[in-house]
Amino acid sequence: MIRQQQHGFDYVDEGQGPVLLLLHGLFGALSNWEEVVAEFAPHYRVVIPVLPVYDMPLLQATVPGLVAYVENFVDKLQLPTTFTLLGNSLGGHIALVYTLHNPSRVTQLILTGSSGLFEDGMGGSFPKRGDYNFVRERVGYTFYDPAIATKELVDEVFAVTNSNAKCLRMISIARSAQHHNLAGDLHRIKVPVLLVWGLNDTITPPPVAHDFERLLPQAELRFLDHCGHAPMMERPAAFNCWLGQFLQRTVSANAVATLA
Template sequence: MELRRQHQQGYEYVDEGHGPVLLLLHGLFGALSNWQEVVREFAPDHRVLIPLLPVYDMPLSQAGVPGLVKYVEGFVAALGLPSDFTVLGNSLGGHVALVYTLTNARRVNRLVLTGSSGLFENSMGASFPKRGNYAYVQERVGFTFYDPTVATQELVDEVFNVTNSNSKCLRIIAIARSAQRHNLSKELAKITVPVLLVWGLNDTITPPPVAHEFARLLPHAELRFLDHCCHAPMMERPAGFNAYLRRFLRTTETAPAVAA
């Protein structure tokens, strides 16, 4: 399915379906299309929202996890979303989802993390990369997936173009360094909503021990792994990811939306 982009009050986003809200947050090099199969599966009985995070063009002074959290808060307010929705985040989007939940506890009733940063990540970020070297960028983008062929030429071209823009590179570096500084290990116990962790068993960016550490530190977390899968399970193993998500939503639909 082709995702239809909408614009409102300066926000670009996808808004599909009707029902309980699923708010989806993409990663540092992510895009709205990363969640395409989740939208296809859940739009028939949920309202699926995906804001395009301004990782390439937000003010440099705000380029970081706190700035992205404020952006999400503004997006939620602009669309007038009701409280008690579910937030999903991949990679950096998971990090933003965690901090959003910590600072907006009454709004979030469930949290889903996949390949999330917030504890440890081995990324392109802080030493960003060789300008003009297409083969290097292709290799690093492929590193995100168990099957490097999932990294389409379109995706590689997009990242390559980013690396050749000084202004975009500065923001990417700033955001990546901010994510590395904002370790949440001492804060996770405050999140008491149900949490689903879906991890690629072959994740090389946030490896499986990171998932186990999230499961240990989050009071009400369940951890599920997908084999032959790296850092973006919703893209590489969409059927398995959606099955775990569907089961989690069903079994937690009456859980109280309370966070300390």
């Protein structure tokens, strides 16, 4: 993936066709979506902004602040009027609020390990500053297979926890996500929604996925076994299979509805 910079944004923009806008989580990065980009860029325009979770002004380090950032990103890059939105963890939360604020722009919504109803962030605690082993354990908690938590990933999170400024923003955003419960609003999202969840997700456990399915009018739920909080990283082939089938069905249905 080739990173670009324009209008003050750092992002990936690959492929041509209908737009897939991908949003990473609080500890996420562009690399989380490598397998999705590889699979779908030949047929879609895959766009991934780097969310400024560690750099934005502290008072804006909230879920609403990140939604405003995505809205500005979409406008400045002049993305098409409608697109598909996909979010993991905090990125799913942002995607939900964006959809609630901009219902005419989002045609399909995909959530995986999304916050918005409940999350047990980092296993119930934030990483301890200066304790590398603790950070490694907590990052591993994200996955069914702790080996997915590579040294590079652990090092990245460890660096964040050793920066007071970054930690303050991380904590502010995490608290905002926990307080910004969407249970009373999800009935207003009328677009097709695909929920892809790890059966072994300990941060947003399977009952959370069932709650999303119950509260979202057009949701379908798919579980992946031996999979934690980031299915697109841990089970990429299966994740891409479910995503591809969903897009093929719903994009075709939207095209027929538009012609009608």
